[in-house]
Amino acid sequence: MRGNDVILENLSMSFGDFVAVRPTDLKINAGEFFSILGPSGCGKTTILRMISGFLNPTHGRVVIGDKDMSGIRANARPTALIFQNLALFPLMSVRDNIAFGLEARGISKKVRHQKAEELLDLVALDGQGDKLPTALSGGQRQRVAIARALAVEPSVLLLDEPLSALDLKLRQHMRAELKDLQRKTGVTFIYITHDQGEALTMSDRVAVMNKGVVEQVATSDEIYAHPKTPFVASFVGEQNIFKGKVVGKENGYAILETSQGKLFGQNAHGLNEGEEAILFVRPERMSLEEKQGQQNGLSAVLERRDMEGPFVNLHMRAGDQSIAIHVTNVEQTHQPLGADQKLWFAAQDAVVMRPGELASE
Amino acid sequence: MTATLANHTETAQRKSPIDWAAAILNGYLLIFFAYMFLPMIFMVVAAFNASPTPSVIDWQGFTLEWFRALPQDQRFIDGLIHSLIIALGVIVISIPLGLAGALLLTRLQSQATTFLYTVLVSPMLTPGIVLGATTLIFWRDAFGVEGGLLTATIAQSSFIASYCMLMFMARLQRQDIVQEEAALDLGASSFLVFRRITLPFLMPTILTAAAIAFLQSIENYNTTFFAIGPSWTLVTEIGSRMRFGISPVINVIGVLFVAITIIAATVYVMASRRKGRA
Numbered sequence: 001m002r003g004n005d006v007i008l009e010n011l012s013m014s015f016g017d018f019v020a021v022r023p024t025d026l027k028i029n030a031g032e033f034f035s036i037l038g039p040s041g042c043g044k045t046t047i048l049r050m051i052s053g054f055l056n057p058t059h060g061r062v063v064i065g066d067k068d069m070s071g072i073r074a075n076a077r078p079t080a081l082i083f084q085n086l087a088l089f090p091l092m093s094v095r096d097n098i099a100f101g102l103e104a105r106g107i108s109k110k111v112r113h114q115k116a117e118e119l120l121d122l123v124a125l126d127g128q129g130d131k132l133p134t135a136l137s138g139g140q141r142q143r144v145a146i147a148r149a150l151a152v153e154p155s156v157l158l159l160d161e162p163l164s165a166l167d168l169k170l171r172q173h174m175r176a177e178l179k180d181l182q183r184k185t186g187v188t189f190i191y192i193t194h195d196q197g198e199a200l201t202m203s204d205r206v207a208v209m210n211k212g213v214v215e216q217v218a219t220s221d222e223i224y225a226h227p228k229t230p231f232v233a234s235f236v237g238e239q240n241i242f243k244g245k246v247v248g249k250e251n252g253y254a255i256l257e258t259s260q261g262k263l264f265g266q267n268a269h270g271l272n273e274g275e276e277a278i279l280f281v282r283p284e285r286m287s288l289e290e291k292q293g294q295q296n297g298l299s300a301v302l303e304r305r306d307m308e309g310p311f312v313n314l315h316m317r318a319g320d321q322s323i324a325i326h327v328t329n330v331e332q333t334h335q336p337l338g339a340d341q342k343l344w345f346a347a348q349d350a351v352v353m354r355p356g357e358l359a360s361e
Numbered sequence: 362m363t364a365t366l367a368n369h370t371e372t373a374q375r376k377s378p379i380d381w382a383a384a385i386l387n388g389y390l391l392i393f394f395a396y397m398f399l400p401m402i403f404m405v406v407a408a409f410n411a412s413p414t415p416s417v418i419d420w421q422g423f424t425l426e427w428f429r430a431l432p433q434d435q436r437f438i439d440g441l442i443h444s445l446i447i448a449l450g451v452i453v454i455s456i457p458l459g460l461a462g463a464l465l466l467t468r469l470q471s472q473a474t475t476f477l478y479t480v481l482v483s484p485m486l487t488p489g490i491v492l493g494a495t496t497l498i499f500w501r502d503a504f505g506v507e508g509g510l511l512t513a514t515i516a517q518s519s520f521i522a523s524y525c526m527l528m529f530m531a532r533l534q535r536q537d538i539v540q541e542e543a544a545l546d547l548g549a550s551s552f553l554v555f556r557r558i559t560l561p562f563l564m565p566t567i568l569t570a571a572a573i574a575f576l577q578s579i580e581n582y583n584t585t586f587f588a589i590g591p592s593w594t595l596v597t598e599i600g601s602r603m604r605f606g607i608s609p610v611i612n613v614i615g616v617l618f619v620a621i622t623i624i625a626a627t628v629y630v631m632a633s634r635r636k637g638r639a
Contacts, residue, residue: 052546075545087543091561100557101547152547 003031003188004065004155011060020046022212035191035199038209080149088133095129101152119147235359242279254352265350284326285349294344408612427609440595448578450514459525467533484520493587508590516588525570532566
């Protein structure tokens with residue numbers, strides 16, 4: 001099995017007056033684990049269905065491995081789709097499920113059953129071929145769906161939130177399994193999810209989508225550390241959000257006048273004095289003791305302490321501004337609730353952006 | 362808590378020494394079953410009465426004479442064969458037609474769907490006489506086909522196909538369409554998707570629809586009577602003999618049908634129980 005690259009050229013999709021996907025250009029590399037992350041209704045599934053051939057784009061085209069897919073039906077594309085509800089065939093045995101794609105290609109029963117056994121082996125389901133899908137557990141059904149898709153040796157595997165029906169433990173386990181499988185097979189994976197944890201842990205690169213627009217495409221680290229838009233910043237991970245006005249600039253930093261006084265942050269978007277702005281800083285970037293180089297200091301009242309085990313979430317309030325801090329269990333405060341607390345963060349850990357749409361809670 | 366409960370039951374008992382609700386329900390059931398089964402019992406008993414007109418009161422002695430008379434009555438035997446031929450023909454026509462209509466109506470996303478539904482269901486609401494007579498006239502005038510088993514089959518199918526369609530629609534509405542997409546995505550042709558995914562899913566309904574089509578066809582009188590021309594089925598034969606007074610041989614046919622039904626139902630229930638246990 002070998003992966004192919006997938007290129008979306010000016011791809012867009014409208015349903016009547018509703019624009020599901022605005023013109024999008026995207027290149028997904030061969031053998032890449034690529035995720036499209038976004039809230040429900042952002043257009044990610046529409047993109048997936050256009051790649052798989054179930055939807056014809058309103059404009060633009062999909063190119064897979066140098067071949068234009070326009071006019072090619074789903075059953076003739078080199079893609080395989082893993083559906084959200086898996087869509088296993090309930091009346092067929094696990095073996096026949098896996099071999100179905102080969103049956104469609106007119107391959108003899110003997111050969112396709114042999115291939116099915118190999119795939120059962122690959123997904124650690126050996127000996128389960130005679131069972132009906134309903135006799136398997138959730139995780140096993142998941143693996144049957146993957147084996148069934150891999151049986152046709154697709155160069156691109158499309159996954160539509162396939163883990164959403166599983167419980168947390170299994171979901172985390174399946175993440176590792178999927179990543180492992182992708183590396184083993186070398187197939188290009190395009191993974192659709194609204195779960196940032198899944199996207200960040202598994203992907204080589206992530207595209208964050210909102211309202212039909214791809215807002216940023218980058219590695220997980222990059223998306224998390226350097227979000228490009230307020231939506232990406234607020235959708236991926238947690239953020240403390242301070243609103244204010246730029247009152248000064250120095251060495252690539254912007255100085256914001258906020259309800260908490262002057263705050264410094266990276267001026268990556270080149271805001272000018274007088275502009276309205278938002279400053280984002282992640283809860284784990286804040287500390288309870290001043291460290292070297294932390295220009296920003298605040299004081300707040302401790303409202304709630306959520307003990308998570310290895311780390312502790314502290315919820316604070318300063319006037320109408322709520323602030324969250326994640327500290328390790330070792331660094332945490334033992335102050336009582338209601339106590340005043342000083343907080344610190346460095347200017348380089350904060351990002352200043354022009355106001356824009358934020359992800360709703 | 363226990364005390365209040367006991368009190369409550371006591372007052373309830375004192376209020377109504379007779380449980381009227383239960384009494385009315387039992388009485389109703391008694392009348393219901395009598396209404397259903399008394400005529401049948403009369404019919405069966407009369408089949409064994411030596412009296413030449415079917416009767417229970419005028420008992421002239423036990424006989425199996427009428428059972429012997431039935432196989433010698435060639436018109437009845439032919440009628441039965443005609444009925445079976447028509448019923449099989451009706452199944453062969455109605456199942457594909459009903460299925461096609463149901464697939465169209467459940468899959469077609471169109472403004473015309475409601476209109477189409479009305480058209481396809483309308484034969485069920487049309488009087489049987491009209492269906493029978495129009496079929497007879499149409500096939501005679503348009504194709505020169507005289508009334509007979511073929512026209513009767515077609516006339517019956519026109520409304521039995523609608524019944525089948527409604528049954529298929531009910532089944533198809535419960536289908537997870539994603540399964541067909543999954544099969545297509547794996548490279549299957551539309552035909553393979555239908556054969557391996559849709560058809561197996563529909564199979565239980567196909568069997569039920571075939572059974573219902575069979576029964577509807579066998580017992581049909583109105584449509585058949587007007588469409589069949591000079592030929593006859595068991596039911597139209599019984600109908601026409603009624604005009605000259607009825608013979609206990611007809612009771613015998615009734616007894617046989619009841620017996621076959623009871624045996625078939627018993628076998629079906631036992632078979633499905635065994636399947637349920639496996």
